[in-house]
Amino acid sequence: MRPVVVAGAGKTSFGAFAGRDLRSLAVEAATKCLADAQCLPSQVEAFFLGNFAGPSFVGQNHLAPYISGALGITGAPSTRFEAACASSGAAFFQAVQCVGAGIYDAVLVCGVEKMTSQTTARVAEILAGAGDLAGEVKAGATFPALFAMIARRHMHLYGTTREQMAAVAVKNHANGARNPQAHLRKIITMEQALAGKPVSDPLTVYDCSLISDGAASVLVVAAEKAAEFGGIPVRVLGIAQTSDYVALDQKADITSLEAVRSSAQQAYRMARLTAADIEFAEVHDCFTIAEILAMEELGFVEKGGGGPYVFSGETALGGSRPVNTSGGLQSKGHPVGATGVAQICDIVQQIRGDAGDRQVKRNRIGLAQNLGGSGATSVVSILGAM
Amino acid sequence: MKGTVYTETVVWSPPEAFAKDVPYQLVIVTLEDGTRVTGRILGDRVSIDDRVALAEDRSGIPYFKLIL
Numbered sequence: 001m002r003p004v005v006v007a008g009a010g011k012t013s014f015g016a017f018a019g020r021d022l023r024s025l026a027v028e029a030a031t032k033c034l035a036d037a038q039c040l041p042s043q044v045e046a047f048f049l050g051n052f053a054g055p056s057f058v059g060q061n062h063l064a065p066y067i068s069g070a071l072g073i074t075g076a077p078s079t080r081f082e083a084a085c086a087s088s089g090a091a092f093f094q095a096v097q098c099v100g101a102g103i104y105d106a107v108l109v110c111g112v113e114k115m116t117s118q119t120t121a122r123v124a125e126i127l128a129g130a131g132d133l134a135g136e137v138k139a140g141a142t143f144p145a146l147f148a149m150i151a152r153r154h155m156h157l158y159g160t161t162r163e164q165m166a167a168v169a170v171k172n173h174a175n176g177a178r179n180p181q182a183h184l185r186k187i188i189t190m191e192q193a194l195a196g197k198p199v200s201d202p203l204t205v206y207d208c209s210l211i212s213d214g215a216a217s218v219l220v221v222a223a224e225k226a227a228e229f230g231g232i233p234v235r236v237l238g239i240a241q242t243s244d245y246v247a248l249d250q251k252a253d254i255t256s257l258e259a260v261r262s263s264a265q266q267a268y269r270m271a272r273l274t275a276a277d278i279e280f281a282e283v284h285d286c287f288t289i290a291e292i293l294a295m296e297e298l299g300f301v302e303k304g305g306g307g308p309y310v311f312s313g314e315t316a317l318g319g320s321r322p323v324n325t326s327g328g329l330q331s332k333g334h335p336v337g338a339t340g341v342a343q344i345c346d347i348v349q350q351i352r353g354d355a356g357d358r359q360v361k362r363n364r365i366g367l368a369q370n371l372g373g374s375g376a377t378s379v380v381s382i383l384g385a386m
Numbered sequence: 387m388k389g390t391v392y393t394e395t396v397v398w399s400p401p402e403a404f405a406k407d408v409p410y411q412l413v414i415v416t417l418e419d420g421t422r423v424t425g426r427i428l429g430d431r432v433s434i435d436d437r438v439a440l441a442e443d444r445s446g447i448p449y450f451k452l453i454l
Contacts (some may be wrong), residue, residue: 001388120399124402136424140400142399148397149395149412152394152395197398198399199399200399248414249423250422274394
């Protein structure tokens, strides 16, 4: 595979935007990205959109050309990718594959979701469509319930505590409070995190990510063509996407996110790196327990060691390996189809040194981990300075 | 049909369809043949490793009860 770079990045703020529709969010992010890369719409050879449930949330189908047309991109393939909350991670993975294989020189990737026009109960129902409707969902599972059952099992096997999970929420809210583009800019204390309203035991509202509107976009370009664009390029050192069963009750061990482990291993191999080389990361903290599992599956700690690791402070902004300096899905927000590409934007921002008072000191190699459903899709990307 | 509770949660924030059931306990049960199934609990709350038996099937949803 030939070397690939991210030549431009752009994001909307994440939040609840009553006056904004899905397309305007996607167009804003993609326009910012094209401006950052100094790329004309005519230079875009393919448009890959990540979106989980636009047809359910807002009713619009045929979303990719609906958005690329508004950007002035016509005559190029324009396709939507759906992989639950890893939809735009999957779109980014395919863009890197296509550019790496020499099929295209420049692919514009965008992720978008417009969620807040629906009630919370309806959002829960739409999101549940990423689970097994004939089994777990029929029985009454929501996504918080699925991750609550993972948490219960992890607590049972490894002694993981409520305090360790709450430490993830406290850290990510502290980071997000410093992020001008975050949805919820509010510091919370350990006491508040532990006393949150119950959602699905043992998870409280502070263990859960937000329901957000937002979009993010990156331009994927062949490294040999990077000089034709204007943004500061960032190398894609390694990337992999793998899959697992959709239904939780099909998995041998629900405390293991096997797809995260296998995609991480493949990405490390491609990058010729190990977990020890990763200086900072954006991980898929859809629930606090998911960040604890990610620490284990990415190889940052041994299996079962995720709880003590997140509690130790090593993953805080000033720690040895900062995780979710953006605020993560809990504070930055989680417009599900936008999340995978938003993580890439956050890594690019850190590598370029543009993260302001959230800037990490060791910023040359960053990892993004994007999860779909309760673990059936995983995309792991490793980016590095040129 | 009997089995062991593999994991469980009590749901407080349900999808619209189950609003009337809240709070309800959801479980994954490991059946005696080793397969797993997701269902609900009737009656007393259960914990991981508790023994349960199928109490009834309500439109395809298995409801289990604690074996005392």
